[in-house]
Amino acid sequence: MQEDISIYEAAKYPWSVMARSLLKQLDVPLAEVDKNLRIVDRAKQRLMDAIETHSPRPKRGLSDDAYAELTSFFIAKALVDAIGSMYLRRRWATIEAKSTEDFLIKESDGKLAQFAKQEFDWQISSNGSRIAGRTYSHSIHFTNYLAAAAGFHEREWKLVNKRLNNGFVMLRKTETARVLRAAVEKLLIRDIKKVPADFPPNIQRVYEEIAVLVQKRADRLKQEIEGEIVSEAFPPCMQALLTDMRQGKPLSHIARFAITAFLLNVGMDVDSIVELFMQAPDFREDLARYQIEHIAGKRGSTAYTPPSCAYMISVRLCVDPDKAGTRRHPLNYYRYRRKQLSKP
Ligand code: SF4
Structure with a gap:
């Protein structure tokens, strides 16, 4: 009975230390998990919620299948890790955190x-x-x-x-x-593991479906910002970082990451970004190139997007916090402004 209560608690907060250690104790092989379609379907639903909605669906059956609820979280996490998309990771983290909040309030x-x-x-x-x-x-x-x-x-x-x-x-x-x-x-968002995309059949099927969906989303978002780079549409935070770079001011690690990921996502190539970094006082081309290629996903499975406005505010890189509520992400700002500027 004690274990049932623990599983129920762990299912509500599957990311917690208590849930992780419980799952370790249960020690069920992945091949066994794969045969339980309730778990596989629930893992898929978790990711579909992340991609398609802004809030988690009400949890039906948590009390009668807390084990599926708990295990599906870890399958979904493994899929997020294997797919390696920051877009998916952020959306999944948001939806799981919202679900936690719903339980915490009670x-x-x-x-x-x-x-x-x-x-x-x-x-x-x-x-x-x-x-x-x-x-x-x-x-x-x-x-x-x-x-x-x-x-x-x-x-x-x-x-x-x-x-x-x-x-x-x-x-x-x-x-x-x-x-x-x-x-x-x-x-x-921070808890990233390297997971090879090699799952038992049912989980593999979900992996492939979700990976295709995420790719389609990424392509659609990319299309909206592809084409000529419109620097006038850059959000104020990125404009400020570019100005600092051009003036040879040293940038913090997170500032370098943010501007690099932003420029890559709006379509700038690695060589052009390396050139921009040349002004930096501590510039080393081999290191700069390595880091930019890493952020571009050329040296691993993850191609990064710049941090959200909320994160930029938390690290004091946002220069216009009052706008964060409407855009939420520097890339959204860019897409919106670019569209506005292209209107006759
Ligand atoms: S609100 Fe967002 S896009 Fe605008 S300056 Fe701040 S971080 Fe940049």
């Missing part, structure tokens, strides 16, 4: 706090308090808050607009769940 305040401590090592307390007529369920150390929520662009999330008490940010339960969701999303 937990007790104490459980939420315990969860945040266990999984993210947060300093958090669930001693509710009422200050200036407002009720708060949790207080979380401002460093943990900033690390998770720095990418939030709405004013209400800015630290200056939050009530602070001795270095702790006071939050309502829905806010705590939202901040935890952001932490889960980041965790899933």
